[in-house]
Amino acid sequence: MSSLQRCGMILYMDKATWLGLLVGFGGIIAGNLLEGGHMSSLMQLTAFIIVLAGTIGAVMVSSSEKDLKTGLALAKAAFKTEESHIKNRIVEIVDYSRLAKKESLLALEPRIGRVSDPLLQNVLRSVVDGIDQNTIRDIYETQILTEEDELLAGAKVWADAGGFAPTIGIIGAVLGLIHVMGNLTDTSKLGAGIAVAFVATVYGVSSANLLFLPLGNKIKRKVHEITREKQLILEGGLMIAGGANPIVVEQKLHAFLTSEQK
Template identity: 45%
Template sequence: MDKISIVAVLGGLTAILAGQALEGGHLGSLLQLTAFLIVIGGTASAVMLQSTPKQFVTGLRMVRWVFSPPPFEYDKQIREIVNWSQTSRRGGLLALESFLNGQKDPFNKKALQMLVDGGEPQSIREVLETDIDSHEHGRKQAAKIWESAGGYSPTMGILGAVLGLIHVMENLSDPSKLGGGIAVAFVATVYGVGVANLLFLPMATKLKHLIRLESTAKELVMEGVVAIANGENPRLIEARLRSLASIND
């Protein structure tokens, strides 16, 4: 659980509500269902229109990464790769076949299988680089829906404000209805700007960082198996992988 993300969201909401209260405003005045429907519904529709179904669904599923990021255990991965290297030096590449069944990650299993099959180092690198690039591109396209939402929601807030003002103009002869229209107008703007800058844009940035960490974990495996295929010393492999991990962490 990423506690800082939870604290950040709660802290942002608390700051806004506290500021409203200190100014003498009623907290209930910020709860406008009409404004919420216009901003959130309009933003969701715009994002769905620009995305493929797969991108949209994957982007929604990746929200949990913001609050519960997947563990990228670089040290553990490096130790495992060094173990592969030492095993191959003692018993040859075929000795690595015993590690295949223990690989839960499909990418790691594919990389190790290519190594066991005696693939050329350059061929292994080309195949794995293509896999990494393709996977990273798909993840980034999915995460981009939140960046797009951060761009659309302020505009939807303005749309809600205009609709609220139209309602006000239609009821100038009835003062009792003016307050509701004006409230929707201003609250819609607050919702649009607020969710964009407190949620959507920060979420998109964090997801991009986590995607980069995920790609680094795959790059460690790629560099490791290529080095093993080249017959490099386990100590040199470990040093190189630790340098790569420290640069991209």
């Protein structure tokens, strides 16, 4: 189960991501055609292999296997949008606070097994077990921060790819020029070499600025949303442990909502 699913988010296709890629790459292709160029001039297999393989290799060297797997999993989520159940989670927490206020914390115990969110389930179990609030906060804040660091490491994979791709594109350009210089006497090979040189640069810069870096930024935003929901759950559990009034619990948890969610 992914982190997005654990946080109660249902995934749908993210139109903004797909539309952004269409507009970005489509604009480059349209500009090339308007300048009198042809699609075939941008279709260079050699340049594509150099940039793609070089970028992948550099990312693999700079990242751990775990970070690579996390980055790939998060990339799938970046191409989808999520319907957050954060407001339902608030309602759930407020209901538990009413029950605890009306009866006692022990009245929550029979319901813990039916709690949908794993983090909320663990927090409530700690509350029912009578663990000190400061200890609960220390335990789960550390857990939340650790999970956030792991997810951000996955996002960094794409940011790194955005940093490496332009440089790999330049390497492809240099290789193309080397090929050109080695065949100055054979004019039939000059055009192909020059094409690889310039197209490799286009591939590197465009993939970095239209795909890798924007993808990394979108993943970071989703990670922050996941963390914010986890912080809401922890805060709600601690307020239940402290015997807070359900109205106060609801008001404080609503502060975690964005203006759109409100």
